[in-house]
Amino acid sequence: MSKTLHFNFTPVQSFVAQARRTRDLWAGSYLLAWLSGQAMNAILKDNGKILMPYIDDDSLMAAIQDPSHASDLAKSLGTLPNRFTAQIPENKDPKEYAKVIQDHWIKVANAVRDKIDPGKSLIDDDFWNRQINNHWEFAWVTGEKSSLDSRKNLRLPTPTEESGEKCTVCGERQELSESKKSEFVPNRKSSKDWWAKFQVSDLDLRENERLCAVCLTKRLFPLVAEKAIGWEVEQYYPSTAYLSAIDWLEKVLIKAKDSDAIQKAANELTETAKKLHLHNSEYNTHINGLSHHLKDSGINKPFIDLDGDAFYLSSIDADQLQKRGSNKTLSTGEKNDLRKALIKLQKAAGSKATPFYALLLMDGDGMGKLIGDCDTEERGKISKALADFTSRVPGIVDQHNGKLVYAGGDDVFALLPVSSAIKCAADCRSAYQQAYQQAFEHLPKGITEAATISAAVQFAHQNIALSVVVKDAHRLLDDIAKDRTGRDALTCRVWKPGGIVLTWAQPWTDELKTDFAQLLDEIIAAFRPDPTSDRFSSKFFYKLRDLFEQIESDDTITDEAIQDLLAAEYLANRELKKNDKETQRKEAKERVERLLLLCRQQTRHSENTPVTYTKGKYNADAALLVRFLVQKEV
Ligand SMILES: [Zn+2]
The missing domain is CATH 3.30.70.2220 (CRISPR-Cas system, Cmr2 subunit, D1 domain, cysteine cluster)
Structure with a gap:
C-alpha cells in the first residue's frame, strides 16, 4: 500500500x-x-x-x-x-x-x-x-x-x-x-x-x-x-555591474571590427587594469554574444574578463575596484590612469555603458488550481510539460546574453542585460505554451486556458541593494502581473537609486491579439535615436503625462481627439521637411496610435470563458518605459 x-x-x-x-x-x-x-x-x-x-x-x-x-x-x-x-x-x-x-x-x-x-x-x-x-x-x-x-x-x-x-x-x-x-x-x-x-x-x-x-x-x-x-561548482557569478555592461561591451566588440581606434582603446584599458593588478573576476563568465563577437574583433580576451566596475567612471571614483592579493583600493593617480583609459574607449566607441541591468522572474499562473482540477494522467502530462519547459530555458537565456539563477518546475529566475530581458521573457512564455501543447496532443480546454505564465522584469540601477530588487520582483509578479492585470501578463518596473520610477503592466496579448512585448519592441525601434531620423524627444514623453492627467478630468474627450492632440504634440517637437509634411503627419499619427495602445492599461479576466479583456486608464509610465529602453537611462 x-x-x-x-x-x-x-x-x-x-x-x-x-x-x-x-x-x-x-x-x-x-x-x-x-x-x-x-x-x-x-x-x-x-x-x-x-x-x-x-x-x-x-x-x-x-x-x-x-x-x-x-x-x-x-x-x-x-x-x-x-x-x-x-x-x-x-x-x-x-x-x-x-x-x-x-x-x-x-x-x-x-x-x-x-x-x-x-x-x-x-x-x-x-x-x-x-x-x-x-x-x-x-x-x-x-x-x-x-x-x-x-x-x-x-x-x-x-x-x-x-x-x-x-x-x-x-x-x-x-x-x-x-x-x-x-x-x-x-x-x-x-x-x-x-x-x-x-x-x-x-x-x-x-x-x-x-x-x-x-x-x-x-x-x-x-x-x-x-x-x-560531492562536486565542484562555479565560484564566480557575474556581478550586477558586469551584467549592466554587457550590452555596451557587445556593441564595442561589434564596432571594433571596423575600428582600429576602438581596438586600441579597449586593449589599452585592459593593459592599464593589468598594471594596476585589478581582478579579472569575470574570467570564467560566459556570455553568448560576447564570446561570439570577440572573434575577429581585434580585442584581446582579457578585456571581457575585467571586473564590471572597471567599465564605470562612477565605480572607479567610488573605490569599488580593489587590487588582487592586497585588496587595496586604487590611489588617486591610479584611478586617474584607469579613468583616462576608459574615457578614451568611450570616446572611440561613441557611447558608454548603462548602469542598469535586468532581473527576470516568471512563474506559471494558478498552478495549484490547475493541478487540483486534473486527474492523475493529466497531472503526469503537466509534470512532463514543465520538465520540457525547464530544459528549454537555459538555451533561451543564453541566447539573450543572460545568466540563469534558477529554472525548475514552472519558475524562471534570470539576470540579463537591459536590451534583451523582455524578449527573453517573451521567448520563455512561448516555450511554456509549446511545452504544454506537446505534452497534450489535444489540449483539454480547461488546461489550455490555465496553462499560462506571467513575468516580472525589474530594470534596476546596479547601486541598489540586490535584496530590495529581488523581494520587490516577487511583489511585482504576484500583485501587479497576476492580481491586478489578471495573469498571463508581463510587467516591468524601473528602479533608480532614488526608488521606483515607473511601473508598467499588460496582458501578453489582448482581445485583438496585440502582442504587447512585440509592440513595445516595435515602438522602441521607431523611437530609437538614429542620426538619419528624427531625434528622440524626451519632452514629448513628459508632455504625455500632463495630457493623460487632463484626459482623466474630462471624460467627454474621444479616443480620436486624444490621438490628434498627441500627434500634434509629437510634430511640434520636430522640424517638418517642406515636401514631406503629409507623410510625416501620417507617420506621426501611426506612431502615436501604437504608443496609446501601449499606454492604455488592460485587464484580463480569466474567470470568463472565453477570456475577456477590459480597458482602463492611460498610463504614461508606458511611454517612460519606452524612453528608458531607448536611452537606457532615467
Ligand atoms: Zn544573515
Whole structure:
C-alpha cells in the first residue's frame, strides 16, 4: 500500500533574496534545489515515486544519484522545486524526509565551518547550531486531495530572539563575531578584528561584511562544494555591474571590427587594469554574444574578463575596484590612469555603458488550481510539460546574453542585460505554451486556458541593494502581473537609486491579439535615436503625462481627439521637411496610435470563458518605459 505525499519546506523567497551579491542569489537557489533533491532521492530509495516534478531527465537529480557523473548543467543550475508530490509507502513517516533535508543542510554548513574555523575555536558551537539547526520549516499533507485538516508542520524549536549586532546580509540574525560574547555591547573594532582572522579572499567576503551562520553558509558554499555536496561548482557569478555592461561591451566588440581606434582603446584599458593588478573576476563568465563577437574583433580576451566596475567612471571614483592579493583600493593617480583609459574607449566607441541591468522572474499562473482540477494522467502530462519547459530555458537565456539563477518546475529566475530581458521573457512564455501543447496532443480546454505564465522584469540601477530588487520582483509578479492585470501578463518596473520610477503592466496579448512585448519592441525601434531620423524627444514623453492627467478630468474627450492632440504634440517637437509634411503627419499619427495602445492599461479576466479583456486608464509610465529602453537611462 502507498499514499500520496505533498511536501514542501520554507523559507524560500527570503532565503534566496537575502543576498548582497549575485552569487548569493545563485547559491541560495542551488542549495534549495539540491536539498529538495536529497529528499526526493530518499523517497526513491524507499521504493517511492516522485509524481511532481517529473524528474526522469533532470540533470541535478541524476547528479544526486551519481555525484561522480554530475553534468555541467547539474553543476551550474538548480532545477528542483522546494515543493513536490510523491507516492510513498504507507508505513513511511514524512518526517524522515524532513530529516534528510535537515541532515544535508547541516553537512553543508559544517563544511563551511570547517573551512573558516577548523579548530572550532572562533565560533561558539551552540550559537552556530542555533542559527543553522532552526532554519527550515517543513510542511506536508498525505492523502489524495490536499486538505488543510491533514496538514502537518514540523518546526524545530523556535530560536530565542536574536539580539546584538545583526548580520550585514539578512539583517535578521546575529553576526558570528558575537558568538563568544557574554554580553552584547556593540564594538565595531573588535568585530572587525575578529572577521579579519578569516583567510578568505576579498571576492568571497568584503572587508565590511559581518555575516550570520546561514548567510555565511550560502556565501562560502561554492568554495567547499566538493566536500559538501560531492562536486565542484562555479565560484564566480557575474556581478550586477558586469551584467549592466554587457550590452555596451557587445556593441564595442561589434564596432571594433571596423575600428582600429576602438581596438586600441579597449586593449589599452585592459593593459592599464593589468598594471594596476585589478581582478579579472569575470574570467570564467560566459556570455553568448560576447564570446561570439570577440572573434575577429581585434580585442584581446582579457578585456571581457575585467571586473564590471572597471567599465564605470562612477565605480572607479567610488573605490569599488580593489587590487588582487592586497585588496587595496586604487590611489588617486591610479584611478586617474584607469579613468583616462576608459574615457578614451568611450570616446572611440561613441557611447558608454548603462548602469542598469535586468532581473527576470516568471512563474506559471494558478498552478495549484490547475493541478487540483486534473486527474492523475493529466497531472503526469503537466509534470512532463514543465520538465520540457525547464530544459528549454537555459538555451533561451543564453541566447539573450543572460545568466540563469534558477529554472525548475514552472519558475524562471534570470539576470540579463537591459536590451534583451523582455524578449527573453517573451521567448520563455512561448516555450511554456509549446511545452504544454506537446505534452497534450489535444489540449483539454480547461488546461489550455490555465496553462499560462506571467513575468516580472525589474530594470534596476546596479547601486541598489540586490535584496530590495529581488523581494520587490516577487511583489511585482504576484500583485501587479497576476492580481491586478489578471495573469498571463508581463510587467516591468524601473528602479533608480532614488526608488521606483515607473511601473508598467499588460496582458501578453489582448482581445485583438496585440502582442504587447512585440509592440513595445516595435515602438522602441521607431523611437530609437538614429542620426538619419528624427531625434528622440524626451519632452514629448513628459508632455504625455500632463495630457493623460487632463484626459482623466474630462471624460467627454474621444479616443480620436486624444490621438490628434498627441500627434500634434509629437510634430511640434520636430522640424517638418517642406515636401514631406503629409507623410510625416501620417507617420506621426501611426506612431502615436501604437504608443496609446501601449499606454492604455488592460485587464484580463480569466474567470470568463472565453477570456475577456477590459480597458482602463492611460498610463504614461508606458511611454517612460519606452524612453528608458531607448536611452537606457532615467
Ligand atoms: Zn544573515
